[in-house]
Amino acid sequence: MSSVVTSRAQWFHTGRINILVALVLLSFFVLWFIRKAKRGEELYIRPIAGLEAVDDAVGRATEMGRPIMYVPGIMDMDNIQTIASMIILGRVARKAASYETPLLVPCCRSIVMSAAQETVKEAYLDAGRPDAYDADKIRYLTDDQFGYAAGVDGIMLREKPGAIFYMGCFYA
Incomplete structure (x- = not known):
């Protein structure tokens, strides 16, 4: 009991x-x-070390006279990694515009390409360099994962960028 x-x-x-x-x-x-x-x-x-490294990489590419390549990943705009990638792309594009360094953005999805174009255009306007914006540097490659990886690899070999940023998903 x-x-x-x-x-x-x-x-x-x-x-x-x-x-x-x-x-x-x-x-x-x-x-x-x-x-x-x-x-x-x-x-x-406290300053964020990763953001300072972005500034250093953009500066180094500018000193070398080479373009910057920014890969936003293979996912669509409904993925949080791709959304975060667009925010970082804005910072990279603003720095590239202020240093007058070409910025290459190969995209895997058409909506990501549109978002990247708007982000980069806005960054160039903020930097006071709207004339330096080139929409042809933001390219749509393919929706296929391995085709996209091959396209990005080809751009790397042809353009020989001084800094490459991989943001978002890039499985291949």
Whole structure:
């Protein structure tokens, strides 16, 4: 036979006091940094090393006098990797426009090509170099994975880019 169970009021589980302490500390630091930001104090944000490497690669390709190649992957625009790739393409295109370096973007899907054209055109406008934008540098190759890989390889051999960015899915 089991004993009778009785209920009693509890605000929280006393065995989880560590979570309460962590929550209070986290809340304190969030509110403290919000207050610092509202007062206009300088907040240190650590630079992202990958974005600095992008700038270095674009600069190196410019010094070599070679174009930059940006491969957005083989997936369509409904894939999150391809969407993220378009955001990074904007940054690369802005740098390439400011350095007046040609940017090659071979695309595997027609919708990705349209998105890449708009992204690069907008980046060239932001950099103040709309005349340097060349829509022919953003090419549609093929929907076939291995045909696309062969096409990208051919562009690499012919154009000899100084920097190549692989973003998104590229299985082959």
